[in-house]
Amino acid sequence: MSRAEFSYDFPHRHLLSVADLNPVDIAIIFERAEVFLKRNRTPDKSSDGLRGLTVLNLFFEASTRTQGSFEMAGKRLGADVVNFAMASSSTSKGESLSDTARTLAAMQPDILVVRHPATGAPKFLAEATGLSVINAGDGMHEHPTQALLDSFTLAQRWGSVGGRRILIVGDILHSRVARSNIGLLNILGAEIRLCAPPTLLPTDVDQWGVEVFHDLDAALVGCDAVMALRQQKERMTGSFVPSEREFFHLFGLTHERLEVASPDVLVLHPGPMNRGVEIHTRLADDPEISLILDQVESGVAIRMAMLELIGTNIRKGYGS
Amino acid sequence: MMFAIINARLVDPASDYDGPGGVVVEDGIIIEAGPDIDIDACDEIIDARGRILAPALIDLRTAREPGLTPDGETMGSLAAGAARGGVGTLMLAPNARTPQDSPDSLAALVRTFSDHGVRFLAAGAATVGLAGEQMAEIGLLARCGAVMVGNGDRPIADSRVMRRVLAYSSQFDFWLASRPADAELSAGTVALESDWSARMGLPSEPAISERIAIERDASLAELSGGKLLIDRLSTEAGLDALRHVRSRDIEIAATVAVAHLTLNETDAGDLDSAFRMDPPLRSELDRRALVEAVINGEINAVVSDHRPTPFDDKGEPFALAISGTLSVETLLGAMLGLVHDGQLELIDALRVLTCGPADLLGLPQGRVTAGAPADLILIDGDIPWVVDADALASPRANCAWSGRRFQGRVLQSFVGGINIHNHDG
Numbered sequence: 001m002s003r004a005e006f007s008y009d010f011p012h013r014h015l016l017s018v019a020d021l022n023p024v025d026i027a028i029i030f031e032r033a034e035v036f037l038k039r040n041r042t043p044d045k046s047s048d049g050l051r052g053l054t055v056l057n058l059f060f061e062a063s064t065r066t067q068g069s070f071e072m073a074g075k076r077l078g079a080d081v082v083n084f085a086m087a088s089s090s091t092s093k094g095e096s097l098s099d100t101a102r103t104l105a106a107m108q109p110d111i112l113v114v115r116h117p118a119t120g121a122p123k124f125l126a127e128a129t130g131l132s133v134i135n136a137g138d139g140m141h142e143h144p145t146q147a148l149l150d151s152f153t154l155a156q157r158w159g160s161v162g163g164r165r166i167l168i169v170g171d172i173l174h175s176r177v178a179r180s181n182i183g184l185l186n187i188l189g190a191e192i193r194l195c196a197p198p199t200l201l202p203t204d205v206d207q208w209g210v211e212v213f214h215d216l217d218a219a220l221v222g223c224d225a226v227m228a229l230r231q232q233k234e235r236m237t238g239s240f241v242p243s244e245r246e247f248f249h250l251f252g253l254t255h256e257r258l259e260v261a262s263p264d265v266l267v268l269h270p271g272p273m274n275r276g277v278e279i280h281t282r283l284a285d286d287p288e289i290s291l292i293l294d295q296v297e298s299g300v301a302i303r304m305a306m307l308e309l310i311g312t313n314i315r316k317g318y319g320s
Numbered sequence: 321m322m323f324a325i326i327n328a329r330l331v332d333p334a335s336d337y338d339g340p341g342g343v344v345v346e347d348g349i350i351i352e353a354g355p356d357i358d359i360d361a362c363d364e365i366i367d368a369r370g371r372i373l374a375p376a377l378i379d380l381r382t383a384r385e386p387g388l389t390p391d392g393e394t395m396g397s398l399a400a401g402a403a404r405g406g407v408g409t410l411m412l413a414p415n416a417r418t419p420q421d422s423p424d425s426l427a428a429l430v431r432t433f434s435d436h437g438v439r440f441l442a443a444g445a446a447t448v449g450l451a452g453e454q455m456a457e458i459g460l461l462a463r464c465g466a467v468m469v470g471n472g473d474r475p476i477a478d479s480r481v482m483r484r485v486l487a488y489s490s491q492f493d494f495w496l497a498s499r500p501a502d503a504e505l506s507a508g509t510v511a512l513e514s515d516w517s518a519r520m521g522l523p524s525e526p527a528i529s530e531r532i533a534i535e536r537d538a539s540l541a542e543l544s545g546g547k548l549l550i551d552r553l554s555t556e557a558g559l560d561a562l563r564h565v566r567s568r569d570i571e572i573a574a575t576v577a578v579a580h581l582t583l584n585e586t587d588a589g590d591l592d593s594a595f596r597m598d599p600p601l602r603s604e605l606d607r608r609a610l611v612e613a614v615i616n617g618e619i620n621a622v623v624s625d626h627r628p629t630p631f632d633d634k635g636e637p638f639a640l641a642i643s644g645t646l647s648v649e650t651l652l653g654a655m656l657g658l659v660h661d662g663q664l665e666l667i668d669a670l671r672v673l674t675c676g677p678a679d680l681l682g683l684p685q686g687r688v689t690a691g692a693p694a695d696l697i698l699i700d701g702d703i704p705w706v707v708d709a710d711a712l713a714s715p716r717a718n719c720a721w722s723g724r725r726f727q728g729r730v731l732q733s734f735v736g737g738i739n740i741h742n743h744d745g
Contacts, residue, residue, distance in 0.1 A: 096635030116637070119521050120591035124637040139639065140521030179521060202518035237508060 010309045013319035015134045016123050018144045018183040026188065030152050032305035033298070037156075040076070040301060050079035050311045056109040058125075059136070060086040060116040065271060065296065066136055066146075070113045073303035079311070082109070097121065101128040110314055111307065114138070132310050140174050140235060146270050147180035149302040151188060153294050154225055157266065162189035165262075167219050169195040169251055170229030170278050173202050174236065177270045178229060182208055195219035195251065199240040200231075216251050223261040227268045228253050228278045244277045254280040258289070266291050321737070322346040323364040324357065325698065328373035333671035334678075334687035342373065345694040348737035353688045366732075368698055372666070375674040375686050376408025376695035376733055380575060381552070381623035382648055383415050385630075393628035393714050398648065399436035401713035403741035405649040406730035407624070408695040409439040409677075409685060413497070414450060415472040415627070421445030423460035430465035437740035439685070439695075443470045446485045446496055452476040452503075455485055462492045467681055470497030470551060473598050475533055477503035479540060486546025495573065495680065497551040498537050500558055501599065505529040510639045511600045512555075512585055520591065522639055527606070530558035530599075538565035538572055549680070550574035552625060554599040556609035562618065573680055574618070576610050576672075577625040578647055579720060582654045583607070587720070593641035594720045600643075611663050614672055621677035624651040628716035645720040649712050653726035656701065660727050666701075694737035703729040 010028050012020060021029075039045060055074040059067050067083065074081035084104070104112070105128075112129065114122040115136040122135040137143040154161050166185055172178045172194055185192050186209045194205065195213040206212050213219035220226065231240070231247070241247045258265050267283060268291050275281040284290055313319035323345055330341030330353070337354070344352040344359060352358060359365055379402070385392035402410050412429070414420040420429070426444060433440040444461030446469040448454045458469055469489050475498060476482040482498070489496050509525040511517035517524040534550060538561075541548040553559060553574045562574055579597055584604045588595030595601055613619050627644030635641070647654070655673065658664040678686030685695040709722035733741035 097637060097640070098635045118637045118639040120639065121637040123591065124593075138521075140523075142521075176521060179519070202521075203513050203524070204515045204518060207515060208519070 009318065010313065011319050013132045013310060013313050014126055015144050015306055015310065016126065017135065017142050018147055018180050018187070021184070021187065023187060026148070026184070029148060029302065029305050029309065030155060032308060033152055033301040036304040037298065037301040040297070045076050046078065047076070048078035049308050050074065050077040053111065053311050053314065054080045054082065054109040055111045055113060055307065056104060057081065057083045057113045058086050058104070058115070059084070060121070061137070063115055063136075066115065069296070069299045070136060070303050073300050073307055076300070077304055077307055077311070079307065097124065098128050101125050105129040105131060111310060132314055134306060134310065137176055139176065140179070141176050142180045143176040144180050145299070145303055145306060146177050147184040148306075149295055149298040150181055150227065150268055150270070151184055152302055153268065153291050153298045154266065156294070156298070158224075161185065163191070164224040165191045165193065165222055166225045166227065167193040167195060167223045168227045168229065169216060169219065169253065171200045171231040172196045172205065172229065173200045173240075174232035175229050181227065182210060193219050193223065197241060197250070217257060217260060220257060220261045223265055225266045225268060226253060226258070226261065227270070229270065230272065230274050230278055244274075248277055252276070252278055252280060253283055255283055255286070258283075265289065268292065268295055270295070322362050323366065324359040324362040325366045325368055325373055325696070326357070326359060327370060328368035328698070329370060330354070330688060331372055331374045331667055331670055332688040333667050334375075334675035335689060336667070338667045342368070343688060343694070343696065345737045348694055350688060350692050350694050351690055353690055371731065372699040372701055373688070374670050374697055374699060375688055376697050376735060377406050377652060377673040378409040378621070378677040378683065378686050379407045379624045379626070379648060379651060380411045380621050380677045380680070381413045381577070382410045382626040383628070384412055384418060385628055386417050389630070391715055392630065393716055395432055395436055395440070397713050397715055399438045401646075401649040402438045403733050404713055404730065406652045406697040406699065406733055407438065407648055408697070408733065408735045409441065409683065410648065411441040411443055413443050413470055413472065414445045416450065419445050419450050419472065420466075421448050421450065421456045423457055423464045426461055426466060427464040437738065438735055441467050441681075443468045443497060445469065446471040446489070447476060447481065450474050452478060452481060455481070455488060458489050458492065458494070462494070468495040468497065468549070470549075471499065473499055475499045475501045475503045479536065482537065483540045483544050486541050486548065487544035490544065490546045493547070495547045495549040497549040498533070499551050499599075500530045500533040500537065500553065501525065502529040502532045505532070509600070510596065512602050514585060514603060516585055516589065525600070527555040527557040527602070530555045531561040534558050534561040534565065538568070538570050541572060542568060542570045547571040548573075552577045552580070552599055552623065553610065553619070554580040554602050555606045559609050559613055559618070573620040575621045575623045576614070576619050577623055578651050578654050579625065579645060580607065581610050581614065581622065582657060583720060588638065591638040593636060593638050594645065594718060594722065596638055596641040596643045597645065597720075598643035611658065614664065615668050619672055619676070620680050622655065622672040624648045628714050629718045630716070644718065646709065646712055646714050646716060646718055647721070649714070650707055650719065650721045650726070652699070652730060653707070653728060654721060656728035657726060694734055696734045697730050698732040699728060700731050701728040703727070705729060
């Protein structure tokens with residue numbers, strides 16, 4: 001049954017966690033993202049779907065690509081986009097987050113795009129302000145738009161990620177990208193494998209609907225896609241692996257190692273990438289295998305889709 | 321002045337008595353207690369009409385706010401909350417905001433103790449600034465009125481310092497309250513290491529951090545002859561360690577915070593900052609193990625770990641929020657919840673709140689017996705009420721039990737025979 005045969009409106013006014021989405025919600029997001037992906041390749045990229053709405057980018061952690069991607073997405077939809085570099089702002093002067101939230105809400109924005117080093121900060125801001133919030137990464141918790149764009153990129157190649165074998169390799173413990181991807185890929189029915197040294201895996205991760213490996217060569221067998229993650233040094237206290245050299249030897253992706261994977265294996269990386277640590281530089285640049293630039297392109301389309309769907313619900317006074 | 325309370329259900333854990341009875345009080349001292357009392361000479365007789373008469377509670381872990389905190393918890397509001405909650409004696413423990421590490425300031429604090437109806441006690445800091453490096457002037461703190469020492473929320477990481485503080489404080493017969501956590505394993509963590517915290521991506525400490533600390537601290541107490549007070553046991557792993565070390569010749573005692581007996585990590589499941597605690601809330605298995613330990617008499621005292629925090633809503637997301645909860649006024653209500661649930665007998669719940677802590681410190685109160693100070697409470701075990709953080713005596717509002725339905729209220733509190741609280745309504 002296609003979506004046209006029944007009536008279902010996208011029910012959300014926030015995007016805080018992938019766990020809030022069901023398969024139909026995801027299909028709606030992908031459908032809109034596909035429209036934007038095509039339109040973004042033409043000289044007529046702009047629309048006015050969000051004209052009159054203000055999107056506030058609140059990045060409490062430094063970010064170039066995600067913030068830029070959200071900014072471009074908002075502007076292409078005709079929204080007023082304002083960037084607040086919170087990392088260097090009032091919070092460093094001792095203001096509590098709830099005070100910051102009240103101040104920002106008084107400026108009457110419509111959508112907050114929030115990145116914050118603490119788990120739950122976007123939800124906290126949603127509750128404190130009553131505004132729509134898109135989680136652009138909270139601590140080690142979630143990064144839902146990254147997971148959506150990863151699956152969308154793969155779905156563009158395959159039609160669907162359901163039933164595909166996908167390996168996530170690297171620093172799972174500190175990765176919000178991994179947590180969101182594990183959640184989303186489970187919803188979409190993919191077979192998920194994780195590969196990392198025990199020091200970089202979360203507690204009881206084997207209960208998350210994944211198969212856990214410590215040996216990359218075994219993990220790669222038959223994989224349709226591999227997501228490489230960088231080590232989140234900014235979230236690490238002390239040493240989790242002895243050296244980058246050793247990490248690359250044990251967990252680094254190369255053409256040679258991918259030979260046991262599916263013949264059409266694809267490689268993703270959420271960036272920023274450390275060449276020679278988690279991925280060989282030649283592999284990262286191989287257009288046959290690497291989807292890294294496709295991910296960046298999809299990112300704008302996915303964020304346009306999210307902003308549009310949420311903006312539409314704000315206009316209608318609909319959604320939760 | 322002589323008065324009596326009659327027709328009560330007298331619950332006195334010290335004598336293991338739970339039955340009909342009453343007391344006669346003269347000049348602040350209990351002169352008769354039990355089922356057969358002579359009330360002929362009394363000026364006033366209070367008919368308890370079957371309600372519960374028990375010793376006023378003794379709470380060995382509360383915190384004040386520093387002096388001159390605008391709109392903060394004062395000694396007066398803390399005492400008012402205690403009186404309403406049936407707490408007759410409360411210990412001010414050192415913490416980062418009020419380290420209580422200088423004899424001068426401790427002496428000044430102790431001078432204010434007599435003005436508030438309830439009895440205050442103070443614990444001094446074990447190390448300067450609670451930094452775990454240099455020993456505080458424990459002897460001078462003792463002269464200025466400290467009755468024990470502690471290092472607040474921070475474990476003393478350096479085993480050599482810990483050994484010396486234990487040895488040094490033993491000459492004053494002081495307990496050293498030590499937070500059972502391995503300093504490195506627990507550094508920077510905000511939750512128990514568990515499936516929930518892993519999914520939430522919260523920095524978390526494994527439960528065995530507590531076991532490691534108890535095993536180390538107990539060994540150092542054995543070596544030094546010091547008296548070790550496990551300051552807020554919170555895990556089953558820690559309880560296992562306590563059971564093992566108790567088979568050795570060590571002076572060791574343990575407290576549990578009421579939050580760890582009545583709440584678990586899933587209460588914070590929605591990442592509500594009100595449930596940010598230190599030690600963090602644990603699993604339901606841990607909570608049940610602690611309740612069992614209370615029943616078995618393995619826990620010396622249950623403490624409120626009352627901690628007013630400066631932001632009404634804690635102002636920050638869970639991981640960044642200030643830890644702690646208001647709890648002196650809700651201590652008894654939360655414990656009665658366990659009684660009503662059938663998890664705990666009333667006398668066991670009261671033992672760790674009265675004679676348990678009294679015996680630790682050699683206090684005469686905490687028992688309903690002839691010769692003891694008349695620190696008493698009259699409880700209606702059935703009155704239902706809803707905790708409202710804004711209606712508590714504290715001007716702060718960070719209460720983890722806010723919105724919870726409790727059953728049972730303190731009708732009257734007496735300290736030294738003086739009525740310091742009457743429940744209205």
